[in-house]
Amino acid sequence: MRLTWHSFDLYWCVIVYLRNKIMAEIDVVKKVNSKRTTRKVVTDPVFGAHSAMSANVLPTYCDVMKAYLLRKHELKSASDRKEPSFTEVANSVISDIENLWQKSSIPIITHQKVMEKLKLYHDRYRNLLRPYKGRQHDAKYKAKIEDFLVHSMSQLFDIAACKCSDTANCTCEKERKVPAAERNFLEDQRHGRRMMIGGVDVKMTQRLQQRNKRKNMDFEKRAKFLALQSTAEAKGTCMSSSSSGEEEMSKDGNAEVEAVDSDTDYSAIGQISTQMRSPLSNLARECDRHGVSDRCAAALATAVLQDVGLVTGNDCAMVIDRSKVRRERKRKRKELQSTSLKKRLCGIYFDGRKDKTRTQVKRGKKSYPKIVVKEHITLVQEPNSEYLGHVTPDNGTFIFP
Numbered sequence: 345m346r347l348t349w350h351s352f353d354l355y356w357c358v359i360v361y362l363r364n365k366i367m368a369e370i371d372v373v374k375k376v377n378s379k380r381t382t383r384k385v386v387t388d389p390v391f392g393a394h395s396a397m398s399a400n401v402l403p404t405y406c407d408v409m410k411a412y413l414l415r416k417h418e419l420k421s422a423s424d425r426k427e428p429s430f431t432e433v434a435n436s437v438i439s440d441i442e443n444l445w446q447k448s449s450i451p452i453i454t455h456q457k458v459m460e461k462l463k464l465y466h467d468r469y470r471n472l473l474r475p476y477k478g479r480q481h482d483a484k485y486k487a488k489i490e491d492f493l494v495h496s497m498s499q500l501f502d503i504a505a506c507k508c509s510d511t512a513n514c515t516c517e518k519e520r521k522v523p524a525a526e527r528n529f530l531e532d533q534r535h536g537r538r539m540m541i542g543g544v545d546v547k548m549t550q551r552l553q554q555r556n557k558r559k560n561m562d563f564e565k566r567a568k569f570l571a572l573q574s575t576a577e578a579k580g581t582c583m584s585s586s587s588s589g590e591e592e593m594s595k596d597g598n599a600e601v602e603a604v605d606s607d608t609d610y611s612a613i614g615q616i617s618t619q620m621r622s623p624l625s626n627l628a629r630e631c632d633r634h635g636v637s638d639r640c641a642a643a644l645a646t647a648v649l650q651d652v653g654l655v656t657g658n659d660c661a662m663v664i665d666r667s668k669v670r671r672e673r674k675r676k677r678k679e680l681q682s683t684s685l686k687k688r689l690c691g692i693y694f695d696g697r698k699d700k701t702r703t704q705v706k707r708g709k710k711s712y713p714k715i716v717v718k719e720h721i722t723l724v725q726e727p728n729s730e731y732l733g734h735v736t737p738d739n740g741t742f743i744f745p
């Protein structure tokens with residue numbers, strides 16, 4: 345084939361076209377390569393490679409800063425903007441930190457306070473790096489960076505609301521206190537850092553759910569109480585419903601839950617606590633002396649207070665319920681036992697009589713109540729005729745000398 349001027353022109357056009365296409369491809373590759381960052385770029389001169397926080401432990405300053413730098417890098421590469429602001433990155437990291445702390449059921453400081461804490465540390469970190477390039481090979485500067493890193497790795501980014509060194513003897517408000525079950529974990533995270541956050545604690549979750557249920561029930565009850573109060577005022581009668589309600593609540597098991605609930609703050613609905621907190625030593629002593637039941641004693645005592653005018657339709661704070669009587673009797677017996685044991689005995693006198701006594705008779709594995717006639721020998725200390733106790737012979741009768 346003979347090459348003509350015309351065909352040469354065509355070839356030239358094709359070559360130019362192909363060259364332009366190749367150059368365009370190279371441009372695209374260059375652009376992609378310029379966006380792709382190497383490990384060297386995401387490595388920090390102080391904290392090393394960036395990484396996300398672990399979900400099993402509370403983060404240290406080092407963990408937080410690594411997560412912060414990673415998030416900053418992600419946000420920067422996600423959009424074409426130059427640099428995301430501190431607040432934007434910090435907000436995202438802080439919500440992760442807060443979630444971790446909430447997972448471990450420890451009360452924390454406010455979001456704003458956490459933000460200030462992180463900002464302070466971030467400023468320290470920035471100041472350390474200013475300037476980095478000029479002195480990066482200086483031994484003294486290297487040691488300074490090393491110290492900063494070691495400190496950040498050992499210190500917990502502590503956002504607990506309670507700052508007491510001894511969490512067991514904490515003096516903070518109730519909402520800020522670390523729950524008893526989490527105290528060891530927080531201590532460990534602050535110092536040794538050997539423990540980890542596990543999966544869901546089924547027992548604890550059930551307990552918390554039960555506690556919340558009780559709280560809600562209590563609020564409902566108080567609201568009902570307020571509504572009924574106005575009608576009771578008109579009638580001039582006292583509503584002892586609150587006391588019977590308390591009895592029902594104290595029946596079922598968990599002592600800890602009870603203790604927490606008894607401290608519930610009702611200020612939210614404007615109701616003064618209706619709990620009877622006075623010690624009732626004399627009532628307890630007389631109940632034991634006359635063998636009156638708790639329920640009967642509670643009814644009698646409340647009736648007297650009502651007659652005296654201490655319990656009215658408007659004020660039910662002094663109502664005594666049977667649980668209160670039971671607790672007071674227990675306390676009084678303990679108190680009497682401890683005081684009588686300290687005394688030195690001078691002379692023992694005794695007297696005896698046959699009493700109808702309530703006992704438990706065992707048949708097989710079960711026990712049944714039974715009333716039997718038993719001989720009771722009463723021991724009395726003289727002088728002052730103080731009752732010491734009584735004894736019962738297992739068989740036969742006691743012979744008085």
Ligand SMILES: [Zn+2]
Pocket residue numbers: 506507508511514515516520521
């Ligand atoms: Zn505290």
